[in-house]
Amino acid sequence: MTDFLGLDEPPQPQSGAAYRVLARKYRPQTFRELIGQDAMVTTLANAIRRDRLAHAFLLTGVRGVGKTSTARLIAKALNCIGPDGQGGPTIDPCGQCEPCRAIAEGRHIDVIEMDAASHTGIDDIREIIEASRYAAVSARYKIYIIDEVHMLSKAAFNGLLKTLEEPPGHVKFLFATTEVNKVPVTVLSRCQRFDLRRIPAELLAKHFAGVVAAEGVQAEPEALALIARAAEGSARDGLSILDQAIAHAGIGGGAVSAGDVRDMLGLSDRGAIRALFGHLLAGEAAEALRLLRQQYDLGVDPAAVLKTLLETVHGVTLVKLGTDLSASQAAEEQAVMAKWATALSYPVLHRLWQLLLKGHEEVGRAALPIETAEMALLRLVHAATLPDPGELARALAAGSPPAAAPVAPPPSPAEAPLPATVAALADLLDASNRHLLAAGVRNRLRPIRYAPPELVASNATPLPADFARDLATELRAITGRQWKITTDAAPGEPTLAEQAASAKETERAAVLASPIVAAALESFPNAELIGWTTNGVRHA
Known part of the structure; x- marks a missing residue:
């Protein structure tokens, strides 16, 4: 019995110091x-x-x-x-x-x-x-x-x-x-x-890279980026996850891979999420639900899927604003984000965000999480085909049927030629329901140089702070081309509104100088010109 318990054996030397996390x-x-x-x-x-x-x-x-x-x-x-x-x-x-x-x-x-x-x-x-x-x-x-x-x-x-x-x-x-x-x-x-501030994910990923190098462990950069995002600004949480990921990779020099980290944390694959988001935008309900169930079968929490979709909408919005996300995105993801940023308007993105946020809240407190997530995505599919509320109101006021929300990529440059003049530019904005920007172009824009897709505008008379940025963003969405819009202190040409007013005044002077009108005014000293018609157009 003593031999079985090993009590008569000498103490075994420790192989090394106790492991420190x-x-x-x-x-x-x-x-x-x-x-x-x-x-x-x-x-x-x-x-x-x-x-x-x-x-x-x-x-x-x-x-x-x-x-x-x-x-x-x-x-x-x-x-x-x-x-x-x-x-x-x-x-x-x-x-x-x-x-x-x-x-x-x-x-x-x-x-x-x-x-x-x-x-x-x-x-x-x-x-x-x-x-x-x-x-x-x-x-x-x-x-x-x-x-x-x-x-x-x-x-x-x-x-x-x-x-x-x-x-x-x-x-x-x-x-x-x-x-x-x-x-x-x-x-x-x-x-x-x-x-003390939350530590940015980029700094955490860099820190983790130094840790794995000191530990003699191989790790994919994407895996470290996933861990950094999952840490949510906490170095201790991130190091604990990294410790677990190294153990998950196994013995014998196994590298910490992004796939292993996703499996370990139950994170959804970003490629699969991009595919799911594409089907949602296209209104393909059956395929969207199939991909959701596929992620669920892989062990991904439905709330995590909706959270990643929220991150996707947020990322597309940032790209649409012109934010450079290249440091945190793969080339494939950058291309897809740029495509969506061009195709989706701000109202559509805001509506997607609100619907996903509501769905995420519902899944978090639901008795049936996966079923609740499916219903949330079906609601999103239905909403994706609805017109923008602003466009709907304008269409109802005009008495015409509203158009569905845009979900397809914009036409190619060959199908959407660039406007040759500033006046054509304003007309294009009006035709694309960007009426506020069109009014700004007509009333505030003093062009110095116009060579589409480049425009240099005068800021001698101050423009709204976001005018150049918003105009470039909307023109990219309409024409499918990247526009470069800058400002300069030079005076520039008169605005379209000023040109129209000047032309109208010149035409009025010509009408007053015509023999018939001059004779009429001479015969009736108290008469005045209240309007005239040119080419079928009435002028007051």
Whole structure:
């Protein structure tokens, strides 16, 4: 029995140190390693350099952006004595002196960390107040780091106020919280507050690339981009997902692939989503539902499908506005987005967004998620063929049947020739139901150079701020060509409205100078010209 239990065997040596998860292993040890918080680091550096250190700091932000890590870095920065033991507070702690090493290892006697979630009462705060009266044992400052400070009780907050307002000179308080709205205003007013930002996905992906390189692991850039997006601005969440993805890739040098990450996280394939979005725009209900069910059978949450469709609509809208998304999109995705941006109007995009947003909310609380998602997509298919409300109102006012919303790509340049004159340009905008822009072209535009698809307009008389951009966007949608519209300080030609008024005045003068009208006015001195007809057109 003893042999079976192995009690008589000598202890087996460990193969190595215990594994440390990436979120702990790559916790920033210097402010240079803290990503995405440059504004805060600059403020702290200036405060240390000018010896204007606050006695209490409040660090707030979403989970995983580095609040506790920043608090420890501040503790190191304030207590660092340098390799030679003669240094002072610095934004670049050496990491070699005893205070730096002890704080990094969590064993410094003068740096006390407390989790407010498990120490919420007044008695815990009394201990801090009593201990704060005594000088630091071995450090320059005695530092209290209180995590999730919003969970302290009302009595605990009240007990802390006096000490927080007038602490001893050797004491610093560092508070961290994810819910700053729950911290009393009386506490907030006694702290220097830093709002740590969500870390952009591009920075996270770059950081993760450095981590996998240090770990000796291969990873596809698209896989790291997916992890960065899934992290939603949190470095800790992203490193946890990356840890899982490396384990998912297996032993033997397996690379972390985008497909593996999608399978692991239940993310929908962007190619499949683009195909689904195309079928929705084309009104192909059966094919759209088939693709939705295909994603569902692969383990993708229906809410995740609708979320990705929302991201697609948002991306198309940004492309239509002229935003450059090439850094975060593959070439194939860029081409499709550009095509949709040209084909879809702003009202259609806004309507798609609202319908998808409503569908996403319904799926989130539905008893039958996949069935609810199908009904949401069917509603979208039906709406895709409806006319724009603005066009519908204009059509009803004109007494003509409304046209369906555009879902097909615009005609090719050969089928939609460019307008040869500015007047033709205004007529084209009117014919395409861009009446407001057409009015702007007629009444505000003073062309300096017109050579379609290029237009240089005068801004000597100020144009609306978004006029050039909106005109270029709508002309691209109408003609299928990229327009370049710029402004210059030169005076330019008169507007179409001014040209029409000038022509009308010239014609009026010619009518008044004609022999018959001149004779009539001479015979009837009190008569006046109230109108005339030219080529069947009445002028007043």
